[in-house]
Amino acid sequence: VTESDLQQMASALRKAGYRLTRARKTILRVLHEGEKSLSPAEIWERGRLYYDKLGLVTVYRTLDTMMQLGLVQRVHGVHNCHNYVSTEQRTRHHLVCQRCGQVSEFTCHGLENLIEVVQQETGFAVSEHVVELIGFCAACQRQIIEGQRTQREVTE
Amino acid sequence: VTESDLQQMASALRKAGYRLTRARKTILRVLHEGEKSLSPAEIWERGRLYYDKLGLVTVYRTLDTMMQLGLVQRVHGVHNCHNYVSTEQRTRHHLVCQRCGQVSEFTCHGLENLIEVVQQETGFAVSEHVVELIGFCAACQRQIIEGQRTQREVTE
DNA sequence: GTACTTGCAAATAATTTGCAAATAT
């Protein structure tokens, strides 16, 4: 999450022939600094702190183009599938905290093997994959335990 | 995809204290015979062939309760995340054809190991996962090749 | 200067809620 990452994403837009407008820079920035995945509405909300004229429609349109360029990815929770994160690395493997929403990435060993086996067995040609682990991050686990303790104290 | 599977799902509803209504039986049946994942609107459309008074709202509500009971699962395509399939087995691993929409399941060897490693490394407690492979089924691969051949014949 | 982009308003699509009538047990 460095400044140069941001530059890189900006130049990817430029290379593809898109103009580097204030709205797009704002959206890039918001996605970039977000440690968790964000809905279009949330991106809009945060973006207006930097650029108060930003329109929600522009957020939708920009997310579309950025998806096409592979600069952002959709995050598929068990329920919510409409959040986005910026593609920092090329790994497509998200670890999603179902309490605080934090999204981190993990390296997924052995997936290539699995894909190979499945292709052999089924005749499928696999071109994409969605792999997400959903659970509770370390911090939230601690807070949940705290909460239980507090509750017990109150109840008794 | 047998008749007794259907019975089983029906009795799961009953056990959870839900009534076995005509609408619910219809929705179960549609999901059950569907080889591919279906959107709420598609389920409604197919369901009305069996029960013409079926309401779309009921489809939404029934899908909610069936999700809660684990009788259906959402299928997360790269774009579309609002389709459902019935949970025949307990595997949560879908192989999705991006051309014809067919959903099949595959056995996912080695995932437990991966989850274990990630938990160790990150302190995350993983409780759910979404693993989907997206690509082209064998039949669609053949048809694509056919199509190219035909096109070439036409062009030349 | 000009083509691309924006933001608004309005249109469309998707999902949820309130409630009287219907029905499963």
Add this chain to the structure above:
DNA sequence: ATATTTGCAAATTATTTGCAAGTAC
């Protein structure tokens, strides 16, 4: 008999489109 469930209409929410004004290059 009665509590649950339904289906309709209406409300809400999410997303897309048309278009004149604005802006990056």
